[in-house]
Amino acid sequence: xxxxxxxxxxxxxxxxxxxxxxxxxxxxxxxxxxxxxxxxxxxxxxxxxxxxxxxxxxxxxxxxxxxxxxxxxxxxxxxxxxxxxxxxxxxxxxxxxxxxxxxxxxxxxxxxxxxxxxxxxxxxxxxxxxxxxxxxxxxxxxxxxxxxxxxxxxxxxxxxxxxxxxxxxxxxxxxxxxxxxxxxxxxxxxxxxxxxxxxxxxxxxxxxxxxxxxxxxxxxxxxxxxxxxxxxxxxxxxxxxxxxxxxxxxxxxxxxxxxxxxxxxxxxxxxxxxxxxxxxxxxxxxxxxxxxxxxx
Numbered sequence: 001x002x003x004x005x006x007x008x009x010x011x012x013x014x015x016x017x018x019x020x021x022x023x024x025x026x027x028x029x030x031x032x033x034x035x036x037x038x039x040x041x042x043x044x045x046x047x048x049x050x051x052x053x054x055x056x057x058x059x060x061x062x063x064x065x066x067x068x069x070x071x072x073x074x075x076x077x078x079x080x081x082x083x084x085x086x087x088x089x090x091x092x093x094x095x096x097x098x099x100x101x102x103x104x105x106x107x108x109x110x111x112x113x114x115x116x117x118x119x120x121x122x123x124x125x126x127x128x129x130x131x132x133x134x135x136x137x138x139x140x141x142x143x144x145x146x147x148x149x150x151x152x153x154x155x156x157x158x159x160x161x162x163x164x165x166x167x168x169x170x171x172x173x174x175x176x177x178x179x180x181x182x183x184x185x186x187x188x189x190x191x192x193x194x195x196x197x198x199x200x201x202x203x204x205x206x207x208x209x210x211x212x213x214x215x216x217x218x219x220x221x222x223x224x225x226x227x228x229x230x231x232x233x234x235x236x237x238x239x240x241x242x243x244x245x246x247x248x249x250x251x252x253x254x255x256x257x258x259x260x261x262x263x264x265x266x267x268x269x270x271x272x273x274x275x276x277x278x279x280x281x282x283x284x285x286x287x288x289x290x291x292x293x294x295x296x
Contacts, residue, residue: 030146030199040081042247047083049240050139050171050288053227057088059292061223062135062167068092072134075100077122077158078141082110089114098133100126122154131163139171139290146200151212159219162295168219171290174206178283184260184275185231185284188249191256206289213293223292231284241286242279246272 051057058068066072071094076085079099089097089112097112100120110117120126122138123145136158145151158168175193178186196203205212210224231238231245249272253262262268278284 030144030201038247039251042244042251043081044083045240045247046244047081047087049229049237049244051087052237052240053229053288054171054225054290057084057091058135058137059169059223059225059290061292062169065167065222065294066134068095071095073132074098074135074137075128075133075161076137077120077126077154078138078144079117080140082115082117084137084139085115086110086112098128122157123150124153124157126157126161128161130160131166132161134163134166136162136166136168138168140173142173142175142201142203142205143196144201147202147205148200151202151205155213155216159216159295164295166295167222168293168295169290170209170213170293171288172206172209174287174289175203176285176287178285180282183282183284184271184278185245185282187260188245188256188275191259192252194259195256206287209289209291213291218296219293220296221291221293224289225291226287226289228285228287231279231286232282234280242276245279246276249275 069092071092073096074085074088075098076082077100079085079101082099085097085099088095093114095114097115098118099115100118100122102119102121104117104119118127120128122141138154138158141151141154145154158170162168175189175196177189177193180186193203202208206226210221213219213221229235229237229241231242250268253260253268257263257268260271262271
């Protein structure tokens with residue numbers, strides 16, 4: 001019933017705003033972000049913000065353990081806009097890259113010889129044999145996976161397709177409220193956290209990656225790297241995250257807009273101006289954690 005109400009709310013709000021944002025309509029997914037071209041552009045911009053924050057695409061423990069220069073077999077599970085893969089191809093052209101996602105809209109115009117795309121759902125059996133990949137990359141399933149059943153299924157599947165001795169890197173947000181409740185980032189984060197919880201997801205999953213992964217006897221944690229970015233700091237990375245936030249609010253508006261008092265395009269435009277000001281002038285911090293594990 002709740003799922004039907006969510007879909008009705010989104011449909012009504014899209015109509016009111018006269019937008020054409022496209023969302024996943026697969027019954028089995030709780031993913032609440034769009035899947036259209038605008039969202040793919042946002043994900044690409046977000047990729048470079050994350051790369052700046054972490055000073056690279058792969059944690060050092062993984063590049064030290066695997067020979068990326070010679071060439072390895074890599075899977076990006078839930079590859080989204082494929083920005084991570086396209087960037088990695090430039091850095092490590094001798095590797096073979098597989099990407100899987102529940103939708104193939106993004107990949108029709110990508111022609112890169114090192115890249116192979118497959119439809120796949122990480123919570124189900126992926127279209128790969130056991131022990132296929134030297135390196136499996138996963139990130140930002142925070143808005144896609146339910147905590148109780150889908151996260152364990154996804155981790156088990158990632159482990160299954162990884163070779164013994166191979167590596168898995170998982171990166172997730174830990175959504176936290178800033179101190180000032182008058183900050184629009186507070187109000188936006190609060191709405192996202194509430195929505196996440198209503199779908200059975202964990203908005204703080206980034207902070208719990210190590211604990212979650214430590215339960216598996218067939219992998220060992222080799223590195224954990226927590227980072228944060230205060231968007232009011234004025235750094236290049238902060239500015240990139242601000243852009244990501246402003247584009248992101250356009251995408252999630254049909255879902256959380258009413259909680260923020262946004263029901264028309266004029267209200268959305270006004271909110272974005274004020275939101276940008278708050279992000280630039282008030283403490284507004286994103287928290288992330290990236291964990292590397294090795295399959296035993």
